[in-house]
Amino acid sequence: MDIFTALADPTRRHILEKLNREGALSIKRLTADLPISRQALTKHLNRLIKAKLIRADFVGKEKLHRLNPKPLQQLDNWLAPFSERWDKRLEALQTYLENDDD
Amino acid sequence: MIDKLGNIERKVNFRQPVEKVWRAITDAAQIKQWFGSDCVFEFCEGGEGYFEWEEECEGKFAMKIETINEPHYFAWRWMLKEDIPFDKTQSTLVEWHLSKTDEGTLLRLTESGFVDAKHVEMNIQGWDQELADLQAFVN
Numbered sequence: 001m002d003i004f005t006a007l008a009d010p011t012r013r014h015i016l017e018k019l020n021r022e023g024a025l026s027i028k029r030l031t032a033d034l035p036i037s038r039q040a041l042t043k044h045l046n047r048l049i050k051a052k053l054i055r056a057d058f059v060g061k062e063k064l065h066r067l068n069p070k071p072l073q074q075l076d077n078w079l080a081p082f083s084e085r086w087d088k089r090l091e092a093l094q095t096y097l098e099n100d101d102d
Numbered sequence: 103m104i105d106k107l108g109n110i111e112r113k114v115n116f117r118q119p120v121e122k123v124w125r126a127i128t129d130a131a132q133i134k135q136w137f138g139s140d141c142v143f144e145f146c147e148g149g150e151g152y153f154e155w156e157e158e159c160e161g162k163f164a165m166k167i168e169t170i171n172e173p174h175y176f177a178w179r180w181m182l183k184e185d186i187p188f189d190k191t192q193s194t195l196v197e198w199h200l201s202k203t204d205e206g207t208l209l210r211l212t213e214s215g216f217v218d219a220k221h222v223e224m225n226i227q228g229w230d231q232e233l234a235d236l237q238a239f240v241n
Contacts, residue, residue, distance in 0.1 A: 007217045082216070087112070093126060097118045
């Protein structure tokens with residue numbers, strides 16, 4: 001699965017946001033605030049692992065999941081032109097307001 | 103700046119008061135002075151319209167207003183592609199937050215929803231192309 005498909009699901013985005021905020025988490029900690037079963041969560045985690053967006057490592061007996069933000073660069077690259085367009089528009093707004101000063 | 107999950111955010115300061123900036127971003131007649139070549143919409147929540155950039159591309163980008171909270175918050179959705187009717191699932195959300203500062207006004211602009219709207223479609227198109235190429239290659 002590629003990064004765009006991986007990110008298109010709101011549950012998977014929630015998982016990534018949570019890992020980004022809270023660091024490495026076990027399945028138990030991840031299910032705590034998600035209205036889905038452990039099985040469903042495992043499925044989502046496996047998809048995120050395939051998309052290389054998270055990594056899972058055993059720490060002792062506990063399996064911990066952590067964010068791997070590197071592939072998100074692809075998303076940044078794709079969004080860059082949309083993002084840069086706003087710079088021009090907001091500059092134009094500033095100029096418009098300056099010239100309209102009365 | 104683009105945050106990790108694909109939202110665009112910009113902050114700009116203006117020397118003008120909030121009310122003046124508010125008018126510049128909500129009044130269609132003023133918007134077309136700086137935003138595009140044309141802008142038409144019905145100014146109410148749920149009101150629809152379009153933006154146009156004659157020089158950059160032909161076609162109209164359909165939009166729909168979501169929230170008007172004068173003079174601090176204005177939100178609308180628009181399509182990522184021109185000349186298709188408004189469809190929420192294929193749109194991104196643009197939010198304008200205005201707040202008063204000592205010097206004038208701070209605008210925080212965000213655009214979000216790229217992941218829902220465009221990426222999926224792009225991905226599907228990508229696979230269609232790749233599979234067609236594969237088919238051509240194999241045959």
